[in-house]
Amino acid sequence: MSLRNITIILILLANILFSCSKNTDEKPDVVINIEVSKNGYNPNHIEVKRGQVVLFRIKALDEGIGDDYSQSVYGHCFYILPPYDVMVQNIKKGETKQVKVKMVYPGKVLFTCPYCSGIFPTKGELIIK
Numbered sequence: 750m751s752l753r754n755i756t757i758i759l760i761l762l763a764n765i766l767f768s769c770s771k772n773t774d775e776k777p778d779v780v781i782n783i784e785v786s787k788n789g790y791n792p793n794h795i796e797v798k799r800g801q802v803v804l805f806r807i808k809a810l811d812e813g814i815g816d817d818y819s820q821s822v823y824g825h826c827f828y829i830l831p832p833y834d835v836m837v838q839n840i841k842k843g844e845t846k847q848v849k850v851k852m853v854y855p856g857k858v859l860f861t862c863p864y865c866s867g868i869f870p871t872k873g874e875l876i877i878k
């Protein structure tokens with residue numbers, strides 16, 4: 750086996766281990782409902798405890814970046830920045846999408862809608878204590 754192949758396998762294994770640390774089959778300890786619109790996220794300040802499994806339920810109140818569903822991007826997103834790097838894409842107006850995250854990394858982490866945060870105040874902070 751070549752060094753290149755070994756490197757690729759190691760990178761794949763690291764990705765699997767990394768994703769297992771935040772993705773989980775465990776039942777959620779907390780459910781957090783968030784609404785997103787051109788006015789931003791509500792709430793936009795969220796505090797959780799380290800180690801908790803949190804189910805984020807994100808509802809889009811408006812069409813966000815657009816409602817042309819033939820495009821690759823539309824609606825709003827919910828993106829928790831690294832080290833979490835968790836993305837929920839294309840939430841249509843009136844739709845709720847959810848993602849479960851184990852809060853393994855402490856500190857302050859931002860979340861945002863990469864589609865429209867340049868235009869609208871779609872940003873928030875997540876405090877993991």
Ligand SMILES: [Cu+2]
Nearest residue numbers: 813825862865
């Ligand atoms: Cu958005």
